[in-house]
Amino acid sequence: MSKINGAKRLRSREWFDNPDNPGMTALYLERYLNYGLTREELQSGKPLIGIAQTGSDLSPCNRHHIELAKRVRDGIVAAGGVPLEFPVHPIQETGKRPTAALDRNLAYLALVELLYGYPLDGVVLTIGCDKTTPALLMAAATVNIPAIALSVGPMLNGWHNGARTGSGTVVWKSRERLAAGEIDYDQFMDVVASSAPSVGYCNTMGTATTMNSLAEALGMQLPGSAAIPAPYRERGQIAYQTGKRIVDMVREDLKPSDIMTREAFENAIVVNSAIGGSTNAPIHLNAIARHLGVSLTVDDWQKVGHHVPLIVNLQPAGEYLGEDYHHAGGVPAVVAELMKAGLLPHPGAMTANGRTIGDNCSAAENLDGKVIHTVANPLRKDAGFINLKGNLFDSAIMKTSVISPEFRDRYLSNPRDPDAFEGVAVVFDGPEDYHGRIEDPSLGLNENTILFMRGAGPVGYPGGAEVVNMQPPAYLLKMGIHSLPCIGDGRQSGTSGSPSILNASPEAAVGGGLALLRTGDWVRIDLRKGTADILVSDDEIKRRRVDLQNEGGYAYPKHQTPWQEIQRSMVDQLSEGMVLKPAVKYQNIAVTSGVPRDN
Ligand code: FES
Ligand code: MG
Numbered sequence: 001m002s003k004i005n006g007a008k009r010l011r012s013r014e015w016f017d018n019p020d021n022p023g024m025t026a027l028y029l030e031r032y033l034n035y036g037l038t039r040e041e042l043q044s045g046k047p048l049i050g051i052a053q054t055g056s057d058l059s060p061c062n063r064h065h066i067e068l069a070k071r072v073r074d075g076i077v078a079a080g081g082v083p084l085e086f087p088v089h090p091i092q093e094t095g096k097r098p099t100a101a102l103d104r105n106l107a108y109l110a111l112v113e114l115l116y117g118y119p120l121d122g123v124v125l126t127i128g129c130d131k132t133t134p135a136l137l138m139a140a141a142t143v144n145i146p147a148i149a150l151s152v153g154p155m156l157n158g159w160h161n162g163a164r165t166g167s168g169t170v171v172w173k174s175r176e177r178l179a180a181g182e183i184d185y186d187q188f189m190d191v192v193a194s195s196a197p198s199v200g201y202c203n204t205m206g207t208a209t210t211m212n213s214l215a216e217a218l219g220m221q222l223p224g225s226a227a228i229p230a231p232y233r234e235r236g237q238i239a240y241q242t243g244k245r246i247v248d249m250v251r252e253d254l255k256p257s258d259i260m261t262r263e264a265f266e267n268a269i270v271v272n273s274a275i276g277g278s279t280n281a282p283i284h285l286n287a288i289a290r291h292l293g294v295s296l297t298v299d300d301w302q303k304v305g306h307h308v309p310l311i312v313n314l315q316p317a318g319e320y321l322g323e324d325y326h327h328a329g330g331v332p333a334v335v336a337e338l339m340k341a342g343l344l345p346h347p348g349a350m351t352a353n354g355r356t357i358g359d360n361c362s363a364a365e366n367l368d369g370k371v372i373h374t375v376a377n378p379l380r381k382d383a384g385f386i387n388l389k390g391n392l393f394d395s396a397i398m399k400t401s402v403i404s405p406e407f408r409d410r411y412l413s414n415p416r417d418p419d420a421f422e423g424v425a426v427v428f429d430g431p432e433d434y435h436g437r438i439e440d441p442s443l444g445l446n447e448n449t450i451l452f453m454r455g456a457g458p459v460g461y462p463g464g465a466e467v468v469n470m471q472p473p474a475y476l477l478k479m480g481i482h483s484l485p486c487i488g489d490g491r492q493s494g495t496s497g498s499p500s501i502l503n504a505s506p507e508a509a510v511g512g513g514l515a516l517l518r519t520g521d522w523v524r525i526d527l528r529k530g531t532a533d534i535l536v537s538d539d540e541i542k543r544r545r546v547d548l549q550n551e552g553g554y555a556y557p558k559h560q561t562p563w564q565e566i567q568r569s570m571v572d573q574l575s576e577g578m579v580l581k582p583a584v585k586y587q588n589i590a591v592t593s594g595v596p597r598d599n
Helices: 022-033 039-043 065-078 101-117 132-143 169-179 185-193 207-217 233-252 262-275 281-292 298-305 322-328 330-340 357-361 405-411 431-437 474-478 538-550 562-570 581-585
Strands: 048-053 082-087 122-127 147-151 158-160 163-165 385-388 395-399 420-429 449-454 486-488 501-505 522-526 531-534
Touching (some): 022 039, 048 065, 048 101, 048 233, 065 082, 065 122, 065 147, 065 233, 101 132, 101 562, 122 207, 122 233, 132 147, 132 281, 147 207, 147 233, 169 185, 169 474, 207 262, 207 281, 207 330, 262 281, 262 298, 262 330, 281 298, 298 385, 330 357, 420 431, 431 449
Parallel strands (some): 048 122, 122 147, 486 501
Antiparallel strands (some): 385 395, 395 501, 420 522, 522 531
16 A cells, blocks of 8 residues: 555545546445535545444344444544444344354355455454454454444343353253243243343353453453443443544554464453453464464463363353443453463553553552452462363363362262263263253163264254253252263353363364264363373274265265355364465465455
């Protein structure tokens, strides 16, 4: 891009101000005038700012962005820009079958085309529900025009009979009570509905609160903005400030690659441990990093994040919910506590407001010590993820912060074999198989059973489904066994408190070790050594692999839509961010590829 008077020529000028080609300029111009924009707005050098709108009736978690966009527009205009709002392919975590994760890369792909192929100088990314945050950050990473994220904010706290009811978490808890006959169907629906009292996304520390907090920790949102509940006035106010700020970011040419550096990702990993973030975070952050060309692996998550304590007391690992998190000070208060203990690795990382994360957060006050603890008085020590490896898979993660006292007593308290357990595998091929057979007494489940879920990865499901946290059968629940170890090549909802072993890569559908596992096999998990193995000989593993090949590989359901087939043909594994492999080579395209040729 050429520079005029030291300032970079805006890419929108290539559309609306190209004297060498008056015919094309007129064609671009006349249609954008047709709803009332003026030549003055489009031709006087004002930055044109996209508002990537993820809200719609199909996406209730993000729907409030339709309102917030009005304040974003006001901010853009106040700072001398021109807002251009457009829709993003909706991704509703709870509504999209077979799984919303299938659509993350579809929304990503489409947004790359929009950001690259239209006259946009910068963009406001309206984030919120689980997959919307990574999809939009991944696209901004690939195109690399100035971008700032605006969270829609969590719902208000849910309440039922005087107790907080948290999104998702209340479902996992109450379905046990329903299965045990303690509540009936209508009571079950009522308690679950109580957890969704307003507009906004999940009020627990699920994947949404996690990813919105990490978007702020990465530096892509204004400080303090992630935790503001959706209906609060501050939410509209931060939307206005976000709109103002993006115009200046365009003038400063402050791009995603200037903000989302390796240092920023390490900060985000540390914050993820401190907040008790979702097991989906490594998938999404690794994906964003890959689109930027930043090296980041699941091993980095353990190395940088495992020793960091859990200090945020939100469900599912703790007690409180989104409003409490905001009142306590949100992400800046968490970062300030980490900084006091010397645990934030890179206080000098740049953020969207043009200041470093350290400058933004060092003086932030922790306003409620029950919700945000100090590092000296954490909820759990060593709260980050462990990356497990063995003949079952090359990588699978476990969120150690949600290991319950019951689980620790039963599985991890043998003094002769600390932090390790062995058990007998019972293998399910997909959630339908699990639901069809789990109550069958002939399976003979007991506390030494390890439940396996396979066929649930990016290729097998397809999309990588949140189905690994499996509930024990009713007869075990009635005996007081509330959780069995669960392992699988799918994902788990961030709102679940199960200490499952997840995101196993490679998945069974591409020939990973899980495809060789048989019900009745003994399996050993060692958290200290970081291993997960089927206890059979290497020769037996080889024999089983030959058998699998002779059967034509691990069987999975046929494609139902064109996108399922396209994505399956090019998607990477969960440990690699589940990215579309051919997309990764396109980096910084607003610069490396210039602007597209004329329309
Ligand atoms: Fe949308 Fe949780 S389902 S944020
Ligand atoms: Mg989810």
